[in-house]
Amino acid sequence: MNTIITLMLKDWYVLKSKSGLTLFLIVFFAVFAGLQGGFLYTAMCTMMMVMLTITTFAYDQSDGWEAYVSALPVSRKAVVQSKYLFGLLTVLVSVVLVLVFSLVFRGFQVDVLLNALQLQISIGIFFLSLNYPLILKFGFEKSRVWYILVTFLIVGAGSALSSIASQTGFQNNSLVSVFMVILVVALLVVSYFISLGILKRKEFIEI
Amino acid sequence: MGQAIICKGLKKQLGNFTLDYPVFTVAEGTVHGLIGANGSGKTTTLKLLLGLLRQDAGDVAVLGSTNIGVDDQARNSIGFMVDGAGIPSMLNPIELGRLFQSLYTYWDASYYQQLLMQFHLDSKKPYRKCSRGMKVKIQLALALSHNAKLLILDEPTSGLDPVSRDEIITLLSRYSEDENHTILISSHITSDLEKLCDYVTFLEDGKIRLSSEKDELLERYRLIQIPSTRIADVEPNTIKGRRDGQFQSEFLMRTEEVPPFGEAQRVTLEQIIIMLSVGGDWS
Numbered sequence: 001m002n003t004i005i006t007l008m009l010k011d012w013y014v015l016k017s018k019s020g021l022t023l024f025l026i027v028f029f030a031v032f033a034g035l036q037g038g039f040l041y042t043a044m045c046t047m048m049m050v051m052l053t054i055t056t057f058a059y060d061q062s063d064g065w066e067a068y069v070s071a072l073p074v075s076r077k078a079v080v081q082s083k084y085l086f087g088l089l090t091v092l093v094s095v096v097l098v099l100v101f102s103l104v105f106r107g108f109q110v111d112v113l114l115n116a117l118q119l120q121i122s123i124g125i126f127f128l129s130l131n132y133p134l135i136l137k138f139g140f141e142k143s144r145v146w147y148i149l150v151t152f153l154i155v156g157a158g159s160a161l162s163s164i165a166s167q168t169g170f171q172n173n174s175l176v177s178v179f180m181v182i183l184v185v186a187l188l189v190v191s192y193f194i195s196l197g198i199l200k201r202k203e204f205i206e207i
Numbered sequence: 208m209g210q211a212i213i214c215k216g217l218k219k220q221l222g223n224f225t226l227d228y229p230v231f232t233v234a235e236g237t238v239h240g241l242i243g244a245n246g247s248g249k250t251t252t253l254k255l256l257l258g259l260l261r262q263d264a265g266d267v268a269v270l271g272s273t274n275i276g277v278d279d280q281a282r283n284s285i286g287f288m289v290d291g292a293g294i295p296s297m298l299n300p301i302e303l304g305r306l307f308q309s310l311y312t313y314w315d316a317s318y319y320q321q322l323l324m325q326f327h328l329d330s331k332k333p334y335r336k337c338s339r340g341m342k343v344k345i346q347l348a349l350a351l352s353h354n355a356k357l358l359i360l361d362e363p364t365s366g367l368d369p370v371s372r373d374e375i376i377t378l379l380s381r382y383s384e385d386e387n388h389t390i391l392i393s394s395h396i397t398s399d400l401e402k403l404c405d406y407v408t409f410l411e412d413g414k415i416r417l418s419s420e421k422d423e424l425l426e427r428y429r430l431i432q433i434p435s436t437r438i439a440d441v442e443p444n445t446i447k448g449r450r451d452g453q454f455q456s457e458f459l460m461r462t463e464e465v466p467p468f469g470e471a472q473r474v475t476l477e478q479i480i481i482m483l484s485v486g487g488d489w490s
Contacts, residue, residue: 006309013306014297017333064293070276071257071292072310073283204259204292205221 003074007082008089011056019052027097033116034101042098042116046124049094053087054131058140067204076199083132084192091124118177125184129191136198211235211357211389212256216265219255226251226413228265233406236386238379240400240421241393242480243410249393252410253289253361256391258282270357283312286350287359288343296335300328300345304352311353319352326374340371347375351382358382360392364399376402397477401425409480409489416489421476428479431458431469441466448482459487 026048033041060066069079098116106112130150134143212233219226226248233239241249254260256269258276266273272281294303300323308314323330326344328337334345343363350358358379364372376399382388383403394400400407401421408418419427433441434455441458445466448459458469459482465471483489 002309006306009309010295010298010306013302014295017297059295059297063296064291065295067259067289067292068294070259071282071285071287071289073279073312074310075277075279203261204254 003078004082004085007069007074007079008086011053011082011086014056014059015052019055022048022052026094030094030097030101033098034103034105037102037106037112037116039119042119043123045098046091046094046120047127049090050087050124050127050131053083053090053128054135054140056086057083057132057135061135061140066202070202070204076202077196080192080196080199083195084128084188087128087132088125091120091128094124095120118181122180122184125188129184129187133191133194133198136195136202208237209235210268211270212391213268214255214265217255217262217267218264219251219260219262221251224248224251224413226255228252228415231408231415231418233389233391235389237405238383238390238392238403240404240407241391241410242395242397242400242407242476243393244484246412247410248413249410250290250361251413253287253359253391253393256359257285257287257289259289259292283353284356285359286353286355286357288346288350288363289359289361294334294346294349297333299333300330300348303334303345303349307349307353313354315352315354319348322348322351339366340368343367343371343375347378351378356387356389358388358390358392360390362394363392364394364396372396372399379403397475397480401476407476409483411484416483424479425474425476427461428459428474429462429465429471430474430478430482431460431465431471432456433458433466433469437468440468446488448479448485448487450482450485457482459483 026045029041029045029048033045060069070076095117098120099113102109102113102116131143131147134146134150137143138146210232212231214228214231217226217228217231224246231252241252243249251260255262255267256275258274258278261276267275269275270281270284272278275281275285298306304316304319307319308316322344326341326348328341328344328348332341334342337345347363350360360379363379364375367375379390379392380403383390390403392400392403404421406419407421407424409416417424428447432455435453438456442464445460445464446458447461450457459474459479460469462471
């Protein structure tokens with residue numbers, strides 16, 4: 001566990017010197033999410049937070065750290081675990097930020113808070129679960145093309161399902177919310193094991 | 208004396224390049240230099256030894272571990288510096304020290320501090336803002352501060368000024384004085400290897416052309432200057448390498464085969480490599 005915390009500390013060191021504007025925007029979106037609620041600001045707050053962790057992959061690959069850390073007395077499993085934990089931690093921070101500003105500006109409204117929570121967890125975990133294995137497999141640059149393709153397929157499948165649900169008259173929103181959270185958590189677990197497999201097999205030919 | 212590194216029947220294919228070593232060993236307590244042109248297989252060898260690449264065939268044992276890629280314990284005893292495998296560029300030496308202290312079991316924080324001071328490194332300057340020489344020194348300080356038994360270094364002195372090179376060679380010499388310490392170092396700068404190494408291995412196109420004790424190798428060959436008029440008197444089979452000038456030729460020959468009419472000179476590692484590499488006879 002100490003190793004995982006150390007690797008997360010490394011990611012924090014990497015981010016703290018270069019993420020002033022992004023951190024400002026995250027707080028900005030959290031404030032507006034707290035003031036107005038709604039999908040856009042809440043989702044943007046979480047997405048920008050997860051983007052920060054994706055930035056650490058870019059630095060790792062351009063610095064050669066992915067190779068370097070693989071030659072340190074650190075297991076590749078710990079490297080993957082640290083990335084996922086750091087990602088989840090950033091989702092959690094975005095949830096706390098929106099929660100705090102919502103409480104400050106609009107008081108305690110259970111349905112508003114639960115909606116924001118469900119939205120942030122779903123979007124945050126979906127975003128990181130999709131990106132991490134793609135970046136590990138294809139590198140930061142190439143992964144963006146794959147990300148667009150995979151997102152298109154998943155969103156397409158989601159739209160199709162929602163269309164089928166509306167045609168069949170299915171309108172239980174709370175059930176859909178629970179289903180969404182279960183789906184993204186399952187996606188997270190699958191994503192973690194795929195990333196682990198990729199990094200364990202990885203050879204550093206062109207480092 | 209045991210072996211810190213043993214490779215047997217090692218093969219690795221990377222595109223059109225094939226690394227193929229029947230046997231390659233590095234004895235414990237020695238400094239072993241890897242010499243070869245770009246693309247000869249030096250970095251590939253070092254990556255295989257660090258577990259950054261997996262061999263297609265053969266056995267690799269590093270400090271007794273036959274699977275270094277998953278053996279964290281063995282990697283605890285290795286310090287390294289490999290081209291392209293870099294430390295996080297945003298971090299400064301203080302932050303790097305904090306990280307490595309948690310990652311290595313036997314981290315010596317005071318020695319790390321001492322090295323930073325000795326190298327006149329700014330502890331708060333991010334790695335990315337450091338010069339090439341400073342970056343090498345930070346990497347060496349990290350590699351040397353956890354009581355490593357084996358150092359694997361890829362071109363540590365490349366691109367450095369003579370003073371920095373000498374500083375690093377001196378530091379490595381001091382490290383190698385301990386008989387439990389082993390260094391495998393690759394370099395283009397043969398004069399550095401000549402100062403530092405006990406053994407040298409020449410690589411060419413992924414093959415080991417020559418592996419020998421350095422002093423024995425330097426005694427094995429002589430450089431002979433022969434006037435053009437006497438070239439016909441030299442037995443062709445004794446010429447291991449040659450460089451022809453307008454009025455005289457330089458031949459690389461085994462010491463015992465030097466003809467009486469030639470002017471024999473001691474050779475440097477660089478002269479041996481150059482003359483053997485350009486159509487020379489490696490036997």
